Amino acid sequence: MYSCSGVETINSKKPRVILLGGGLAGLRCAQQLVTEHGFSTENVVLLEASTRIGGRIRTDKSFIEGFSLDLGAELVHGDQTSLYRLAEEKGWKMEELISLAQGDGGPLPADSNDGWGLFYVGGEKRMLALDSKDPAFVHLNDYLGSLADLWPAIKLQEGQLVLEDEDGPSEIGPMELNPPPSSGGEAAVAITTAKVISPQPLQQRGQRRRQPLSLRDGLEAAGVGKSMMGVADAGYANTVGAALEDTSLAGTCYVEHEWDVDGDRTFVLQTDWPVSKVEFTASGLATVTCRDGRIEQGTHVVSALPLSVLQDGDVEFVPPLPEAKLSAFQHMGLCSIVKVILKFDRRVLPQLLHGCICSESFIPEFWFRHLPNLPEGGYTMLAVGFAAGPRADAVTSVKPEEALKKALDQLDDMFRGRKWLEGGGCTGKGDWEEAVEGNTGIAPEHCEPHRETSGSGGQGEGTLAELPSSAYVGGLVHDWVKDEPFVRGGYCYPRIGFDETTHAHLAASINGTLFFAGEHTNTPTGMTVHAAIDSGDR
Structure with a gap:
């Protein structure tokens, strides 16, 4: 652990930057100060309230042995972003998925694979293909x-x-x-x-x-x-x-x-350091106080705190923040998010099915991951249920075990007795639309055994003889409000009252010494990991 009274900084007149928040925005800003702007390690201090870094990036490696599961952000949006360039630079493996949800660039199929998605109209028990002509x-x-x-x-x-x-x-x-x-x-x-x-x-x-x-x-x-x-x-x-x-x-x-x-050098990092107060003196010295009384001092402060922390007044700023910035905080919302993750010991849904939007249903969106054969456990499929805002609140209003059961029952109801086509180019074909979109040609509940056969055009055709529940072996629920007390939400959206000046007020610095980063300050590309990264660059 490292602590500094600030005396050396004042005497040497070297800038010392204190960053609040160890999410992607704070980490990126700290990295850029050291690697691109020549700050020494001891003059860049990052304070994180929790016992881990990463913010809304969180990976679980215990749910499935040998597999890294993203409990938070897991998608790279587009191939022209800072995150995509970083992934390519680091050689991270990426898989192209369809853009299924409206508001996320969809519905639009991927260019380089044959994946497809569905829209389940729960009130009518209808299943629409991605390119439905309804x-x-x-x-x-x-x-x-x-x-x-x-x-x-x-x-x-x-x-x-x-x-x-x-x-x-x-x-x-x-x-x-x-x-x-x-x-x-x-x-x-x-x-x-x-x-x-x-x-x-x-x-x-x-x-x-x-x-x-x-x-x-x-x-x-x-x-x-x-x-x-x-x-x-x-x-x-x-x-x-x-x-x-x-x-x-x-x-x-x-x-x-x-x-x-639309580096290798380091900086000082302190976790388990929840900030309670940021105070600037007339001389320009900033004192940052922890809830337990510890302090850090510097010449500049960068707030990369989640919007919820700023909205709820967890941190006292002296002098107070301008009214325009406080108002801008309230014109953005930080949505609640929950993931309901189900694992299966065998594949019971088509491998090319990437996801499904589900209206009038407990879980509004599922996406599906088909796993490689792992040495232990034998898990071959994941269903990730995603709910945000009021839909997340409805999911978390019940106990986790009940949420898992309701999600599994929903999958059974959605796919019971439905025909499916396996293989390239299955969307947009008349037989697929007839089987799914028009709800005709649906196999009866007592389907033949799940099979893949050669059909016209090299497509395999089959029915779901097994319901998803027959292969279910466990699940987990991760609530980004209750389970992450220093984050308390997912990502930001424009509330009623948002206007084109909101972004400027959120991102504006104060007196050249207090700066603001985070995806909420980068509203043009908000709701994404690269929005947080770009705000750290800024």
């Missing part, structure tokens, strides 16, 4: 895919949405944000220079809306019905980590638009 499903995806294009025209000013064009705010209106449905009883949104007509039945149009629109408002205005609203909730909203009604429409458009545009 008109309501296509309409939902078209609308969500258009959000990025809406941002250049939409600005959030003083709590009101304004439509702009190249010549400035339009004086001619109303103009439709979404084409109104033909049915007079459906909802529509109209945007003018100074007012927003709320999504209400058309005969009631003309009422002013005095608060920003939510993503649910936009979906309703676009004519998305109940069934597909459930898919949007399980796919897009679960990915964002918030309820549709709590997610800013303008903020979502902004984030989607920005998303599209």
Whole structure:
């Protein structure tokens, strides 16, 4: 352990940086200070509240012997990011997956493999293929895919949405944000220079809306019905980590638009060091105090603390943070996240099935991992259930053993008696769509034994003779709120009230001595590991 009174730093006039938080943002910033900016080891001090580093990166090696299981972040988003470049540089093994969930770039198949995904419409017991031509499903995806294009025209000013064009705010209106449905009883949104007509039945149009629109408002205005609203909730909203009604429409458009545009030396590290106070004196010296009274002193402080810690006032800042920054903290939300992980001793689902979005279901999203033959245990398949925001809260409202049972029962219900195709190019084919999307050709519950046979085009065809529960051997539940008290959440999303200035306020430094990093300060690429890394570079 290392401690410094700060006297040497003041006398030598060398900058000494104290970093708060040992997640990816803090670690990256510390690394860059030493390797790229020439700071000496003793003048870069990273303080982490818990007994481990990594923040929302956490790997478990005990659940399956010989296999590293990610309990936190596990996906690399895109091949043009700092994380992807780092993975290539380090030679980390990566596997290309489909982009399944709306809000995560999907639904879009991978370019270099034949993986596929499904959308389970729980209320109707329907299973849609990734490229289903169901008109309501296509309409939902078209609308969500258009959000990025809406941002250049939409600005959030003083709590009101304004439509702009190249010549400035339009004086001619109303103009439709979404084409109104033909049915007079459906909802529509109209945007003018100074007012927003709320999504209400058309005969009631003309009422002013005095608060920003939510993503649910936009979906309703676009004519998305109940069934597909459930898919949007399980796919897009679960990915964002918030309820549709709590997610800013303008903020979502902004984030989607920005998303599209998108060493060997060491430093001093101290874990089990929860910070309680950061105080700057008139002379510019910063004193950082631990909950147990220990102190560190330096000339500069970088806060890479989770948004929850800042929102809840766990750390006292002296002088107090500016009101604009405190307000910006509240315009972002840190969603709750839970993973429900099931392991199986044999493969009972098609190997090329990467994942499934599940509306009106206990677990809104599953992805599947097919494991190599390990020396012990014989586990060959994992089902990772992912829930965020209010869906995570529903999962954690029951005991872990009950959550595991409900997740397993859901998988049984989803795949009981369904036909499947194995092999390359199975999505987009008529026989696959007939078997899954249209719910025709479904094998009866008393299926023939699970098999792979040669079919037309070299595809194997089979039915699920075994339900997933027949191969289940154990599971675990990891709650990123209850199990991670110094993090208390997953990733950030734009709350109602978010505007284009929120990002600037979150990232702004104070007096050139107090700086802020973390994925919440990098909202254009937020919700990702590379957002945290890039904020550390900044």
